Amino acid sequence: MITEQQFKDAAKTTGIEIAAIKAVSEVEAPRGGFDAQGRLTILFEPHIFWKELRKRNIDPAKLQKKNPDLLSPVWNSKLYGKFSIQWDKMTRARAINEEAALYSASYGAFQIVGFNHKACGFNAVKRFIAELEKGEANQLTAFCNYIKTVMLDDELRNKDWKGFARGYNGPSYWKNQYDTKLKNAYLKYAAQV
Numbered sequence: 001m002i003t004e005q006q007f008k009d010a011a012k013t014t015g016i017e018i019a020a021i022k023a024v025s026e027v028e029a030p031r032g033g034f035d036a037q038g039r040l041t042i043l044f045e046p047h048i049f050w051k052e053l054r055k056r057n058i059d060p061a062k063l064q065k066k067n068p069d070l071l072s073p074v075w076n077s078k079l080y081g082k083f084s085i086q087w088d089k090m091t092r093a094r095a096i097n098e099e100a101a102l103y104s105a106s107y108g109a110f111q112i113v114g115f116n117h118k119a120c121g122f123n124a125v126k127r128f129i130a131e132l133e134k135g136e137a138n139q140l141t142a143f144c145n146y147i148k149t150v151m152l153d154d155e156l157r158n159k160d161w162k163g164f165a166r167g168y169n170g171p172s173y174w175k176n177q178y179d180t181k182l183k184n185a186y187l188k189y190a191a192q193v
């Protein structure tokens with residue numbers, strides 16, 4: 001669990017209101033940074049796994065029939081499945097190609113995708129994951145590093161929910177009303193101050 005002091009430190013480092021940082025965490029990972037079994041919260045992304053396999057000269061189309069829930073050439077929310085099966089999907093994906101699988105999930109309280117590990121300050125995806133597994137405070141630090149590196153700190157600082165949502169979740173953010181959810185979560189936390 002992230003302490004109030006850790007949120008204060010992150011706010012001071014980034015110049016972003018605590019309420020805005022808390023809003024991102026709530027919207028991204030409402031269950032928190034770890035699951036009921038103490039494992040890092042993940043969401044496996046079949047469309048990213050498809051691309052990551054292609055980058056490694058592995059034809060995902062040949063694997064799709066046996067693994068329809070792991071592979072898709074396009075984003076499809078129906079392929080996510082339940083929260084409880086995400087690590088099972090990761091295990092199966094790692095058996096196909098470990099690095100591509102690790103690059104293809106989002107992790108922790110801020111759901112940062114594995115292929116963004118360098119923007120968080122880690123030279124290897126395994127190191128990134130190992131650091132996030134140490135606790136939600138480390139997940140907060142990785143998030144702060146990430147938004148500064150990719151220059152989304154201004155959007156969050158200015159409460160440009162649409163701009164932040166587009167940069168953090170991609171151009172289809174509006175399909176899940178991500179910007180509205182962020183704004184509402186922010187208003188809830190801002191009212192608690």
